[in-house]
Amino acid sequence: MGIGGNLLGYHVLDPVAAVVVGLMVARMGWKFGWDALNDLMDRAADAETVAAIRQTMLETPGVQGVHDLRTRKMGDQVLVDVHLEIDANLTVAEGHAIAAEAHRRTMARHNVLSVMTHADPVYVAAETRRR
Numbered sequence: 001m002g003i004g005g006n007l008l009g010y011h012v013l014d015p016v017a018a019v020v021v022g023l024m025v026a027r028m029g030w031k032f033g034w035d036a037l038n039d040l041m042d043r044a045a046d047a048e049t050v051a052a053i054r055q056t057m058l059e060t061p062g063v064q065g066v067h068d069l070r071t072r073k074m075g076d077q078v079l080v081d082v083h084l085e086i087d088a089n090l091t092v093a094e095g096h097a098i099a100a101e102a103h104r105r106t107m108a109r110h111n112v113l114s115v116m117t118h119a120d121p122v123y124v125a126a127e128t129r130r131r
């Protein structure tokens, strides 16, 4: 368009075409740069994956609730960090077994590299306790 316009006498089309091409190149540069930067930096897993992992943990018997679930992508795998709410009246061994099971299920069902669990005691009424 720039060359054609120039030959036809529309000299303004040449710099306009140059600006358009320049913008296209700049846009591509920005996009590639942004993608590369994201790959280099820590990134959380997508919302769908996080929701699925949360669901797996909540389905584990004895897990009363989940909070501070954090994820980081490492390659195509995910590192998980989570606080599990566990009945405060259980023994340490019982609470540990619940956390270990939540860990096992998460590793088995999701593309997860590691799961770090932290146990938070919660006081729950017997009738609302999740089993």
Ligand SMILES: [Zn+2]
Pocket: 067, 068, 083, 120
């Ligand atoms: Zn906590």
